[in-house]
Amino acid sequence: ATVAMPAVVRAQPQTKWRLTSSFPKSLDTIYGGAEVLANSVREATDGQFDIQVFAAGEIVPGLQALDAVSNNTVEMCHTCSYYYVGKDPTFAIATSIPFGLNARQQNSWLLEGGGNQILDEFFATFNVKGLVAGNTGAQMGGWFRKEVKSPEDFKGLKMRIAGFAGRVMAKLGAVPQQIAGGDIYPALERGTIDAAEWVGPYDDEKLGFYRVAPYYYYPGWWEGGPSIHAFVNKAKWEELPKHYQAALRAGAALANETMLAKYDALNPGALKKLYGLGTKVLPYSAEILEASFKAAEEVYTEVCAENANFKKVYDQWKPFRSQEAFWFQYPDGTFDRFQAYLQQKKMI
Amino acid sequence: ATVAMPAVVRAQPQTKWRLTSSFPKSLDTIYGGAEVLANSVREATDGQFDIQVFAAGEIVPGLQALDAVSNNTVEMCHTCSYYYVGKDPTFAIATSIPFGLNARQQNSWLLEGGGNQILDEFFATFNVKGLVAGNTGAQMGGWFRKEVKSPEDFKGLKMRIAGFAGRVMAKLGAVPQQIAGGDIYPALERGTIDAAEWVGPYDDEKLGFYRVAPYYYYPGWWEGGPSIHAFVNKAKWEELPKHYQAALRAGAALANETMLAKYDALNPGALKKLYGLGTKVLPYSAEILEASFKAAEEVYTEVCAENANFKKVYDQWKPFRSQEAFWFQYPDGTFDRFQAYLQQKKMI
Numbered sequence: 001a002t003v004a005m006p007a008v009v010r011a012q013p014q015t016k017w018r019l020t021s022s023f024p025k026s027l028d029t030i031y032g033g034a035e036v037l038a039n040s041v042r043e044a045t046d047g048q049f050d051i052q053v054f055a056a057g058e059i060v061p062g063l064q065a066l067d068a069v070s071n072n073t074v075e076m077c078h079t080c081s082y083y084y085v086g087k088d089p090t091f092a093i094a095t096s097i098p099f100g101l102n103a104r105q106q107n108s109w110l111l112e113g114g115g116n117q118i119l120d121e122f123f124a125t126f127n128v129k130g131l132v133a134g135n136t137g138a139q140m141g142g143w144f145r146k147e148v149k150s151p152e153d154f155k156g157l158k159m160r161i162a163g164f165a166g167r168v169m170a171k172l173g174a175v176p177q178q179i180a181g182g183d184i185y186p187a188l189e190r191g192t193i194d195a196a197e198w199v200g201p202y203d204d205e206k207l208g209f210y211r212v213a214p215y216y217y218y219p220g221w222w223e224g225g226p227s228i229h230a231f232v233n234k235a236k237w238e239e240l241p242k243h244y245q246a247a248l249r250a251g252a253a254l255a256n257e258t259m260l261a262k263y264d265a266l267n268p269g270a271l272k273k274l275y276g277l278g279t280k281v282l283p284y285s286a287e288i289l290e291a292s293f294k295a296a297e298e299v300y301t302e303v304c305a306e307n308a309n310f311k312k313v314y315d316q317w318k319p320f321r322s323q324e325a326f327w328f329q330y331p332d333g334t335f336d337r338f339q340a341y342l343q344q345k346k347m348i
Numbered sequence: 349a350t351v352a353m354p355a356v357v358r359a360q361p362q363t364k365w366r367l368t369s370s371f372p373k374s375l376d377t378i379y380g381g382a383e384v385l386a387n388s389v390r391e392a393t394d395g396q397f398d399i400q401v402f403a404a405g406e407i408v409p410g411l412q413a414l415d416a417v418s419n420n421t422v423e424m425c426h427t428c429s430y431y432y433v434g435k436d437p438t439f440a441i442a443t444s445i446p447f448g449l450n451a452r453q454q455n456s457w458l459l460e461g462g463g464n465q466i467l468d469e470f471f472a473t474f475n476v477k478g479l480v481a482g483n484t485g486a487q488m489g490g491w492f493r494k495e496v497k498s499p500e501d502f503k504g505l506k507m508r509i510a511g512f513a514g515r516v517m518a519k520l521g522a523v524p525q526q527i528a529g530g531d532i533y534p535a536l537e538r539g540t541i542d543a544a545e546w547v548g549p550y551d552d553e554k555l556g557f558y559r560v561a562p563y564y565y566y567p568g569w570w571e572g573g574p575s576i577h578a579f580v581n582k583a584k585w586e587e588l589p590k591h592y593q594a595a596l597r598a599g600a601a602l603a604n605e606t607m608l609a610k611y612d613a614l615n616p617g618a619l620k621k622l623y624g625l626g627t628k629v630l631p632y633s634a635e636i637l638e639a640s641f642k643a644a645e646e647v648y649t650e651v652c653a654e655n656a657n658f659k660k661v662y663d664q665w666k667p668f669r670s671q672e673a674f675w676f677q678y679p680d681g682t683f684d685r686f687q688a689y690l691q692q693k694k695m696i
Contacts, residue, residue: 040597043590043594045392045591046589046590099686102684103452104485108612109613110609111606112609113609137452137680139679218679219678219679219680219683247595249388251598253602254597254602256601258459260452260456261458262456262460265460265461266460268671271675293690323617325688329692330567331487331548331566332486333688334632335567335568339447339572342447342673343670343673344677348673
């Protein structure tokens with residue numbers, strides 16, 4: 001069945017790129033996504049397409065990764081699109097928006113629901129091409145110094161929370177704060193802030209928040225399944241030989257599935273450890289979730305009125321969310337719920 | 349930042365392989381997984397590693413795909429590992445076993461929970477190397493001519509259901525039947541069988557079961573997140589240059605995420621269409637799920653006693669299921685449940 005053929009001598013252009021990550025090496029799961037991608041591309045091209053990965057701050061600060069690609073300081077980056085909502089709120093939808101999609105729905109929208117196409121038109125105006133290259137799964141809802149039982153408890157609450165979700169929180173009366181990862185712990189300890197959201201148990205446990213803010217809420221309704229993107233400078237993407245583009249696309253897929261698989265494998269043990277350390281793990285009340293949803297809807301209405309890019313993507317995205325919310329109640333939702341029941345009854 | 353380098357002339361071995369799929373072309377979503385894989389590999393190697401995809405029956409029948417790879421009739425196949433439980437029940441765990449893992453948990457176990465490693469030792473005894481290359485998401489629980497309300501309704505019920513799950517169904521008193529896809533419809537129509545499971549709305553609607561068996565149950569508790577595998581002849585895998593192995597690995601990841609994204613994008617519309625055609629879509633009762641779980645546990649005890657391979661993999665897998673069942677109740681489970689609530693209230 002195998003047709004053995006002689007080796008063909010072909011020209012392989014040697015290409016060396018730099019990738020700037022928005023993440024420190026200590027967040028091995030999310031930082032590691034870029035390494036999975038780069039290793040896959042290097043191996044699949046027999047070392048000819050060599051992407052060197054730099055941690056946040058080594059070339060540019062973490063939150064300037066997109067700019068560095070846009071202006072061709074580096075050829076590519078690994079980052080969260082929603083870090084750039086200050087430039088345009090449309091960047092938020094590519095990662096995750098409040099009460100949006102879970103991880104599977106997010107992949108489905110991007111890959112098969114028209115998401116990547118509509119976003120690429122938008123990304124092109126920033127001179128970049130986007131590739132999905134990671135997901136964390138639904139995140140936790142943050143660490144609080146005191147319990148929050150009703151929407152009123154958010155009034156005046158100073159919370160470290162990212163851009164778009166911060167605007168929703170502000171509708172509840174919270175005061176959103178932008179604080180870099182390393183500065184969250186002292187701010188919580190001193191009481192400069194009352195609450196902070198980060199990622200999930202595996203990443204959060206490393207930062208020690210449980211010592212100064214014992215209430216750990218879920219779910220992070222602003223991040224049901226956030227994508228991590230690789231952005232490539234558009235001109236550099238177009239110059240690439242087709243087979244290097246294919247190697248990058250496949251490497252991004254490997255990074256996407258590996259990152260989520262890793263979070264899912266590591267988070268359960270970290271959550272159990274946090275329980276053991278005395279963390280009080282609590283669900284947001286239905287009342288808080290409903291008030292937050294209402295606030296998010298108000299923000300969407302406002303942003304759609306302010307920004308045509310956002311409206312265009314949001315209008316395409318919204319019916320997709322509806323159909324997925326419908327479908328996931330059938331085999332997936334009921335399978336997961338029965339699994340949860342068996343676990344609660346200690347039957348599995 | 350870019351280091352431009354001269355093209356290097358390198359030897360690229362031209363390799364032509366054949367892949368036999370277990371699926372007909374009409375099941376475009378699952379069959380398409382092999383094409384996604386083959387196209388990715390061909391493109392990433394600039395056409396030098398060319399895998400030609402054949403539908404079920406073109407080279408060997410669908411259920412002999414593994415044999416054809418094992419004996420090197422073809423270099424690789426795209427199939428469900430659990431089709432081969434007749435050779436060894438351990439093949440079932442690689443795909444999905446009753447009350448097992450959902451799609452994300454399954455990827456996590458295989459990629460980051462030791463699943464691929466322990467399975468590869470087993471697969472090697474059949475002369476193959478396994479690569480995860482697809483997932484359908486949780487499947488539906490099958491089409492029934494009459495309602496099933498309690499475990500008693502399964503007594504004497506003739507149901508078309510695959511190998512391992514059939515053994516569990518038999519504990520409830522059902523009579524499992526092995527029937528090829530194309531023969532299910534006439535068997536249901538004539539009443540030769542009372543029920544049949546297939547995949548989910550998108551695939552099932554094409555076969556028209558709704559016309560002859562109007563009760564459509566969920567979830568398919570025997571398939572919470574079944575993987576589709578690419579198997580490669582082990583000697584052929586080892587002969588491959590390392591960069592072709594890397595291109596195959598990454599192409600399999602792309603196939604894995606693409607297939608699930610496609611099912612998730614297409615199933616909602618198909619389910620709505622089935623509702624419109626008069627299908628009665630019903631959840632299995634808690635009583636049926638509990639009796640089925642008990643039956644599954646009995647089968648696991650029996651198979652572990654009969655087969656050391658199964659026991660070895662099952663014992664490694666079981667604590668992973670426990671930890672995932674625990675973890676998925678936190679941000680992911682609650683996020684999904686609130687999304688379902690919003691959909692039911694027509695708020696999204």
